[in-house]
Amino acid sequence: MANPRKPEYLGEPTLGQVMRRPVWILSLLLALAVASAFAWLGQWQMGSAIRTDNTETINTEEMRPIDEVDTLGKGVTDEAAGVLVSTSGRFVAGDSRIIAPRTNDGRAGAWVVGHLVSGEGAGETSSLAVAIGWAPSVEDAERALAAVEADPGFAKERRLEGRYMPPDGPEVPKPDEDPQTMHTMLAPALANSWSDTFGPVRSGYLVLHPEGAANASLLESAALDAIDSVPPLPPEKVNWLNVFYAIEWIVFAGFAIFFWFRLTRDAWEKEHELQLLEAEEAARAAAGPDPDRSVDADADPAAAAQAADQDHSVPPSPDGALRSKP
Numbered sequence: 234m235a236n237p238r239k240p241e242y243l244g245e246p247t248l249g250q251v252m253r254r255p256v257w258i259l260s261l262l263l264a265l266a267v268a269s270a271f272a273w274l275g276q277w278q279m280g281s282a283i284r285t286d287n288t289e290t291i292n293t294e295e296m297r298p299i300d301e302v303d304t305l306g307k308g309v310t311d312e313a314a315g316v317l318v319s320t321s322g323r324f325v326a327g328d329s330r331i332i333a334p335r336t337n338d339g340r341a342g343a344w345v346v347g348h349l350v351s352g353e354g355a356g357e358t359s360s361l362a363v364a365i366g367w368a369p370s371v372e373d374a375e376r377a378l379a380a381v382e383a384d385p386g387f388a389k390e391r392r393l394e395g396r397y398m399p400p401d402g403p404e405v406p407k408p409d410e411d412p413q414t415m416h417t418m419l420a421p422a423l424a425n426s427w428s429d430t431f432g433p434v435r436s437g438y439l440v441l442h443p444e445g446a447a448n449a450s451l452l453e454s455a456a457l458d459a460i461d462s463v464p465p466l467p468p469e470k471v472n473w474l475n476v477f478y479a480i481e482w483i484v485f486a487g488f489a490i491f492f493w494f495r496l497t498r499d500a501w502e503k504e505h506e507l508q509l510l511e512a513e514e515a516a517r518a519a520a521g522p523d524p525d526r527s528v529d530a531d532a533d534p535a536a537a538a539q540a541a542d543q544d545h546s547v548p549p550s551p552d553g554a555l556r557s558k559p
Contacts (some may be wrong), residue, residue, distance in 0.1 A: 242505035251501040257493075264493035268486040275482030282475035293317060293464050299351075299397060299439075305359055309399040309437040315465035318397045318439070320361065322351035326388050328427040329365075329381060331374045332415050337367040337461055343374035345381060345457060346423065349393065349439070350431045358432035362423050363393065363439045366457025377455040384454055393448065395439040396462045 251257060299318040303309065328348035335344045345368065349361045365381065368374035381387055401417035415422060424434045443449045443459045452459060 242502060244505075246501065246504060248498060248501045251504070252497050257497050257500075260496070261493055264489045268489040271482045271486035271489060275479045275486065278475050278479035278482060282472045282479060293396075296394065299361075299435075302397060303435060303437065305357065305433040305435065307436070309397070313397060313437070314399045316397050317394065317442075319392065319394045320349070320351050320439070321390060321392045322349045322361070323390050324349055324363075324387050325428065325431075326382055329378050330415060330423060330426060331371060331378060332364075332418055333371050333374065334416070335367065337458060340369065342367050342369045343371045344368075344418075344460065345374050345378050345455070346418070346438075347381070348423070348427050352432070360424065360427070360430045360432060360434045361439055362418065362420050362435075363395070363441055364418065364460055365441050366452050366455065367460050368457055373456070377457050380455040381451065381457075384451060387451070391448070393439065393441060394444045395441045396464075397437050397439055399437050 252261075293316045296317045296319055299320040302313040302316050302318055325348040330346045331343050332346055333343035334341050336342070345365045347363045347365050349363045350358060351361060352358045366377065368377050398418070400419050403419055403422065404416040406412055406414040406416070413426065415426075418438050420434050420436055420438060424430050440460050440462045441448060442462060443452050
């Protein structure tokens with residue numbers, strides 16, 4: 234069964250003319266105000282859905298010995314990631330490497346990374362990868378690496394301070410690159426290129442801070458920039474119920490505008506339907522009485538008289554007797 238076609242309403246008023254009437258303009262302003270309120274509520278719900286978990290925030294800016302935050306033989310925990318730590322040890326000459334590309338303050342470049350050995354003669358010896366400094370290009374980093382290795386105090390015992398960071402993910406060198414090329418800070422990969430590990434290798438790496446005359450002079454002599462070391466952002470949690478509420482408010486805002494459009498269109502359709510009814514009544518009045526009904530009465534007078542008698546017949550009384558006609 235074919236669906237009935239929706240009538241087309243032609244002529245004036247057009248839908249646009251109805252929308253521009255003062256009453257519907259005021260209604261549109263009201264709908265926009267309601268939609269704006271709903272949109273603000275949706276934004277508020279979305280802001281409440283993502284919050285920092287202050288109850289579990291760790292003070293990463295308090296300097297602590299590295300052995301307090303990291304355990305040898307284990308991965309870097311959330312409590313240890315990004316924490317300022319201090320340690321002592323000596324760099325191993327010949328084990329420095331270049332990691333590229335690395336960004337520093339938004340600029341692309343390369344890191345010079347050294348191999349620090351700690352705990353010699355005072356406990357368990359361990360190895361730690363240290364990001365010493367940043368250079369604007371690989372060529373500059375290679376020159377800086379040579380200058381660092383040539384520094385007489387490079388292999389001497391020193392105290393280091395910096396931010397302890399978790400390792401990066403592995404990245405395989407491209408086919409046209411040297412297989413020993415390193416693009417990420419991954420302690421096991423670096424350890425494979427060192428001459429000796431001198432005990433367990435820590436999973437994370439240290440971003441060196443230029444505190445101390447020896448460390449500052451090391452960066453200055455090699456023309457290296459200090460690496461940006463910013464505290465990590467506090468952990469965030471997502472409340473999915475609030476996200477659902479935010480989506481609901483956005484839907485309500487859209488429905489407020491649609492509701493105004495639907496009311497305006499209904500008013501426009503109603504005007505055209507009234508116009509069609511008035512036009513039909515005017516055409517019927519202009520045509521006069523129904524000619525088919527007059528012809529039927531002339532053709533069969535007896536039937537017309539019988540119909541008239543039925544119209545004037547007297548109904549029976551409650552006791553079954555016929556009443557007399559008045």
